[in-house]
Amino acid sequence: MESKVGRNWYKELAVYQIWPRSFCDGNGDGIGDLEGVLSKLDYIKSLNVDAIWFSPLYCSPNADYGYDISDYRNISPDYGDIKIFKKVLDEAHKRGLKVIMDLVLNHTSDEHDWFKKSMESKESPYHDYYFWRKGKGKNPPNNWKSCFEGGAWEYNEKLDEYYLHVFAKKQPDLNMDNPKVRQEVKGIMKYWLDMGVDGFREDVITYISKREGLPNGFPLPVGCGMEHYTNGPHLHEYLSEFKHDVLDNYDCFTVGEAPRMTPEKALKFIEEGPNQDLNLMFHFQHMEADSFMTDWIHMPFSLKKLKKAFTAWQKKLYGRAWNSLYIENHDHPRIIDRFGSLKYRVASGKMLAVMYICQSGTPFIYQGQEIGMTNIKINDLNKYKDVITFNNYKIFKKLGVSDKKFLEITNRATRENARTPMQWSDKPGAGFTTGEPWFYINPNYKQINVEAAEKDPDSLLNFYRRLLKIRKENPIIIYGNYDEHYKNSTSLYVYERNYEGKRLLVVCSFTEKPVNFKAPQGFYLGEGKLLLSNYKDVGITNNGFVTKPYETRVYLFE
Numbered sequence: 001m002e003s004k005v006g007r008n009w010y011k012e013l014a015v016y017q018i019w020p021r022s023f024c025d026g027n028g029d030g031i032g033d034l035e036g037v038l039s040k041l042d043y044i045k046s047l048n049v050d051a052i053w054f055s056p057l058y059c060s061p062n063a064d065y066g067y068d069i070s071d072y073r074n075i076s077p078d079y080g081d082i083k084i085f086k087k088v089l090d091e092a093h094k095r096g097l098k099v100i101m102d103l104v105l106n107h108t109s110d111e112h113d114w115f116k117k118s119m120e121s122k123e124s125p126y127h128d129y130y131f132w133r134k135g136k137g138k139n140p141p142n143n144w145k146s147c148f149e150g151g152a153w154e155y156n157e158k159l160d161e162y163y164l165h166v167f168a169k170k171q172p173d174l175n176m177d178n179p180k181v182r183q184e185v186k187g188i189m190k191y192w193l194d195m196g197v198d199g200f201r202e203d204v205i206t207y208i209s210k211r212e213g214l215p216n217g218f219p220l221p222v223g224c225g226m227e228h229y230t231n232g233p234h235l236h237e238y239l240s241e242f243k244h245d246v247l248d249n250y251d252c253f254t255v256g257e258a259p260r261m262t263p264e265k266a267l268k269f270i271e272e273g274p275n276q277d278l279n280l281m282f283h284f285q286h287m288e289a290d291s292f293m294t295d296w297i298h299m300p301f302s303l304k305k306l307k308k309a310f311t312a313w314q315k316k317l318y319g320r321a322w323n324s325l326y327i328e329n330h331d332h333p334r335i336i337d338r339f340g341s342l343k344y345r346v347a348s349g350k351m352l353a354v355m356y357i358c359q360s361g362t363p364f365i366y367q368g369q370e371i372g373m374t375n376i377k378i379n380d381l382n383k384y385k386d387v388i389t390f391n392n393y394k395i396f397k398k399l400g401v402s403d404k405k406f407l408e409i410t411n412r413a414t415r416e417n418a419r420t421p422m423q424w425s426d427k428p429g430a431g432f433t434t435g436e437p438w439f440y441i442n443p444n445y446k447q448i449n450v451e452a453a454e455k456d457p458d459s460l461l462n463f464y465r466r467l468l469k470i471r472k473e474n475p476i477i478i479y480g481n482y483d484e485h486y487k488n489s490t491s492l493y494v495y496e497r498n499y500e501g502k503r504l505l506v507v508c509s510f511t512e513k514p515v516n517f518k519a520p521q522g523f524y525l526g527e528g529k530l531l532l533s534n535y536k537d538v539g540i541t542n543n544g545f546v547t548k549p550y551e552t553r554v555y556l557f558e
Ligand code: GLC
Pocket: 064, 067, 068, 104, 167, 203, 204, 257, 330, 331
């Protein structure tokens, strides 16, 4: 099928995600900041990406490291101020890099002025900015459980009411049904767009509309009630209000985070045409190839599950909507530990890069992914810092899990694995800071760091650069359609792309064992141009080859 949707600049971007606290510390206080970012803009540009997504830079008490915002119109003093932000924006633009901001609209911090005022009295004009409700007898208003911290309701004695927090206690949910709240949201969007930012990543945006009456949810220990606020009744209406009243007036783009999203449901929000609300969506389905619902419930990695998820999104969106592509971000452990191999870190890192970046969509690359950073092994629970880790400790304890076992699980499952400081060099502080780092630095920084990778032409870093350049030079990688081969293989992921008479064949092995690969019907490898591979020896026998550990090859047929 030929695509009915047109070309567009946001489809051709590759985006680099910065989690600012751990990216680069410019002032030696151990915390990443905008001075640090400024000093790395040339590095970012050198990756052949075209945009930066900043995880929240706003003022925040950091109960959820920036995802609890206390002032939407200011930069956290940890990171700098508006002046330096404008400088970063300007310098990024000078280099042809777009900048998108993370926008957290489902909740604020409990230290936000709106919330403080909402708590003053029931008559306060801000009271209805949040979900304040009477309890039911001695119980909270309903049985919802927070995704992060026990029950979803917190009692306030003075008001004799509870407020809703779907995430941590310090993240009260905004009542988007209140038109004044939507007005505030639009004001915030305008503020940043007028400053020159190029769009937004909208945090858990599919949670912003709660079902009327807040009915009880299906009893689950974590996240109970989510069926009443995921893709809620007014979601489409509110998103389209933001779009028509604000976003349409700017040349910007949006990507919404959407837990438990399927391609069928996503089309309602991202199908191109008059009803489109968002340009892109982050779904989680491929991230469940080795887990169930959350990274904390581990399952053996299943390549079939991974392929099924990617293929469904590729096929169902093709010609109708646009995919976002990612394998890492600040919410998941590092990907090589999960879908690749630590033994073949570089080879499997390259294969994973090809596997997702050669699909149709806008690729996102998370800081450190490009040098193959890996998970940490902390042997002291007290060194962990994340609200999810703390909460899961309580849950696992109740289930009788020992501290030793919990540590083992945490080492594998916590998103903190992705939040260790960026490894720039083998110098003390990993080149991230000259001070005392705010969080544990992975001791493998001595081997795995940007400086070392720069010197090695075969490094993962230089492979990412080549891959992203090749993507730009070959519109087939961006706009071609997608078809899968070897569907039932548990070790190979093979797909083809087609565009304007050209064909691309992508072969990825997910095992260290040799596998006999034979080109699918109609492909003659000898006639193809090898665009990329992760081994030097790229011989062909009988129109195929025996794969080396985690081998990948990309052939173009013109
Ligand atoms: C999103 C963010 C995550 C945050 C949560 C609550 O999932 O990516 O980091 O903790 O929303 O805001």
